[in-house]
Amino acid sequence: METIKVSVVTPDGPVYESDVEMVITKAQSGELGILPGHIPMVAPLEIGVVRLFKSGSKEEDLVAVSGGFLEVRTDKVTILAQSAERAEDIDVERALRAKERAEQRMQDQKAEDIDFRRVELALQRAVNRLSVTGKQ
Structure with a gap:
């Protein structure tokens, strides 16, 4: 082919x-x-x-x-x-920590100055990296 x-x-x-x-x-x-x-x-x-x-x-x-x-x-x-x-180059532990950090920031209602779009993109990147490794 x-x-x-x-x-x-x-x-x-x-x-x-x-x-x-x-x-x-x-x-x-x-x-x-x-x-x-x-x-x-x-x-x-x-x-x-x-x-x-x-x-x-x-x-x-x-x-x-x-x-x-x-x-x-x-x-x-x-x-x-x-x-x-x-x-095969993705550090799964690092990606999991990044995902957890982003999820925590999104849930934190006390911080009014958080740029939610930036946090949302960080979460999307972390989830994407994990999905590529199959360890979501």
Whole structure:
């Protein structure tokens, strides 16, 4: 089967690079499935999981991204993200602590000066990282 080259890149450098049969990710407009030969496009991404299906493998590679942009060309998919982590690189204990901190801040009714949107995004990032590891 045909493949397409995929690169996931952050300001700190490349996170993932491989040839895959299909990419599935969540854009702001909805879920996208990219196959070789897809029309060129650019789309802003949500906090979510990038699912990458390799040739000849029933398993998928998972990468947690915290937003960013997806660029599709006829021969390459590039994901530019502020942060991205492969499932095997995620510190589960750290992600659990971040989730608990964000949940506690959201429940804390005494602090009126909390930026709830910022806390909500922190919670979404932590939950996303945990979902990629399968240890939610």
